[in-house]
Amino acid sequence: MKQWFPRKRVILAAHRWLGAAAALFLxxxxxxxxxxxxxxxxxxxxxxxxxxxxLGRYGMSHASEIQSVRIHxxxxxxxxxxxxxxxxxxxxGGGPIVGVHEGxxxxxxxxxxxxxxxxxxxxLVETIEASRLPFKPIMAxxxxxxxxPVIASGEGAWQMDNDWIQFIxxxxxxxxxxxxxxxxxxxxxxxxxxDYQGAGPSLSKVLLDLHSxxxxxxxxxxxxxxxxxxxxxxxxxxxSGWLRKSRRGNRG
Numbered sequence: 457m458k459q460w461f462p463r464k465r466v467i468l469a470a471h472r473w474l475g476a477a478a479a480l481f482l483x484x485x486x487x488x489x490x491x492x493x494x495x496x497x498x499x500x501x502x503x504x505x506x507x508x509x510x511l512g513r514y515g516m517s518h519a520s521e522i523q524s525v526r527i528h529x530x531x532x533x534x535x536x537x538x539x540x541x542x543x544x545x546x547x548x549g550g551g552p553i554v555g556v557h558e559g560x561x562x563x564x565x566x567x568x569x570x571x572x573x574x575x576x577x578x579x580l581v582e583t584i585e586a587s588r589l590p591f592k593p594i595m596a597x598x599x600x601x602x603x604x605p606v607i608a609s610g611e612g613a614w615q616m617d618n619d620w621i622q623f624i625x626x627x628x629x630x631x632x633x634x635x636x637x638x639x640x641x642x643x644x645x646x647x648x649x650x651d652y653q654g655a656g657p658s659l660s661k662v663l664l665d666l667h668s669x670x671x672x673x674x675x676x677x678x679x680x681x682x683x684x685x686x687x688x689x690x691x692x693x694x695x696s697g698w699l700r701k702s703r704r705g706n707r708g
Contacts, residue, residue, distance in 0.1 A: 481683040488667035492660065500660035513671050514657055522648060524640040527556055527563065531578060532644055536652055540567070542578035544647035549583070555597025556635050557605040562620060564605055566597040571607070573620060590614070590623050598630040606630040 495501060505511070524534040527542075533556065534541040540550045551568035562581060565572040571589065573581040586592055591609035598606045600615070606626050607614045613626040640648070662671065669676030 488663045491663050495660045501658050503659040505657055505659055505662050510662060522640045522645055523552055524638050525553055525556060525635045526638055528558055534640055534648055536648055541648050544644040546651055547580050548572050554594050566594050566607055568594055596632045598632040600630045
């Protein structure tokens, strides 16, 4: 006995559900494809995206990640991803701020991996990187009884000589003063972010990555791959249905 099987219903149901599932992604593919085909006329390479969500997808830091402290009362010293800023102006490379000593002529900024000397006006005098330091890592900045700064590290305590040239081992008691972090003023944060990440990715790059799904990592690429497979299945099921209908018409 020949077994009955609803082939037509299965094909139609699969066609319908595949079409519904792929519709949204087909719209995205179509719109982004049209925009990319006319990117020059639309000037997409000249437009830049500043959305924090989009910047986050490209691994760019958010303004909330800026570390800031006060120096000389009103000035703002900031650090973002190994870049040090004074009043929003790039100063030097350096790790997170550990402590700040405000001198009458020179100020000492202790970062986790370097010592930076700046003038009272915030101009860079010298950056002493880790390779030139006789100690590492820098853990805190303290003060001796005389009031001179003491750098506490994983290899003991150290001081700079009177000429701010050499580091001298320090033996004695010192007091660590924690520098309280402050919120970064909005204007300075915007200036720092512009320097750090530039104008942001171009709109044409964002659309290209959206078109391919790369903007959402492996998950986005997988969805776009499944959408392409769904399109092929829709075409094959549609052709199959048309051929079946055509053969029935010919027999009739």
